[in-house]
Amino acid sequence: MIRASLLLAALALATPAIAHAKPRLAHPAQSAHPAKPNDWTRVAGATAAGGFVMGNPAARVKLVEYGSLTCPHCRHFDEVAAAPLSAYVRTGRVSWEFRSFLLSGFDIPATLTAGCNGAATFFPLLHALYAAQPDWVAKMQAIPTDRLEQIRKLPLPEQFAAIGDAAGFPAFAAARGIPAPKLVACLRNQAAADRAVLTTADGQNKYKVRGTPTFMINGVTVDYSAGPSPWAVVDTALKSSLAKVYR
Template sequence: MLDRGLRIVGALGLAAAAVALGAAAPQKPAAKPLPGRSVTNGNWNTVVRRTADDTYILGNPDAKVRLTEFISYTCPHCAHFETEADAPLRLAFVANGKGSIEVRSFVRDPIDMTVALLTHCGPPEKFFLNHTAFLRSQAKWIAPLKDASAAQKARWSSGSFAARTRAIADDFHFYPIMATRGYTAQQVDKCLTDEALANRLAKATEDAAQRLFVRGTPSFAIDGVVLSGTSDWASLRPQLAARVD
């Protein structure tokens, strides 16, 4: 549940002040040039941009439709959505330039936060492959949670920020996952110390909950409007098709 997830984030020392409920609804950002990026064979899946809000956008910045995904890495439904929807979205929505995908982290717990830091590790063009790697392998890496000892769990919520995130990364074998993505242990450790980013992601989660009324994951928005009652590919697909066609 949402309230529980936000309390766990607070235990990490990451929760930020709540954003005022009366804040203006987000607007689709104006297109910006993408220096050094070009479209290969008309496929917009080669274009990735990191926004000032620590989200990542895949595809044509001038796309007719912007899909926003609110994702938690410890959410099994998010992993299922990734497996089911990634290929059709890339092939029929992003590749032709008609649609773009924005991924926003909606942090539920300390493990989720640690994974979020690792997906952000490195240049923007690595994000979506990092994102996919963790969601597609979620069932495997999250398995140690059910057998975790009290001492392990204590390490996840006590000590310095870096000590906590590194303990989680060690216990859930995130270092080998990142190694398959080309990262050294030193690079991983550096990303796990980014407490400023963690604070921003926690604040963005609070903001999405209070201002946009996001209540669970996965949740979706089209052109800034959160879709009520939409939490899977079966319910999202016809809504996207109606706007793109």
């Protein structure tokens, strides 16, 4: 398995400048928990690709999003699209999978925080992290240089815990029902960090993802470069896909 150390060797832990490109990708792979009949937004599961999926596992329209938790464009998409996307998912005809794409070392503690409590709370934590993104990213970027140098000398799990602590993630999680000690344990979870790195590497190597956010519907990349906004283009593509598969 690709180690998180490879990511941190390539992406500086304190890098404030993050690239956000219009990316391309190609292929969804998912697994989900057993169905509940009325509100499919209550059904969530981890996926084989390293993401989390909300919705009916038998949905004929499958949306996959590669997003970075430090990406402001991803935050804006979540702000605009979370509610209407949930309305699609609720019907059981659309599923929504989120795969974390690491643009910098700062993404690792955020990703570990979002997934700390498993699939059941992943999407609520994802939305909360995006909503608070300007605050915690600023805290990460404000870490003094000498403190960053000290952090870089720590074992990787301790690096993630230290950055997460500077961002205020233990208190953030505690306010949302995850005890701070549990969150700290999640931040020190090397295996979970390695899975996040592997998901990013798969996105880069298999699906040619070069930036965030990236979307695909039923294996076809959604090109929103000429559209009025990413959500407007994704919304139109969802409607088109639904019309084709639910005739």
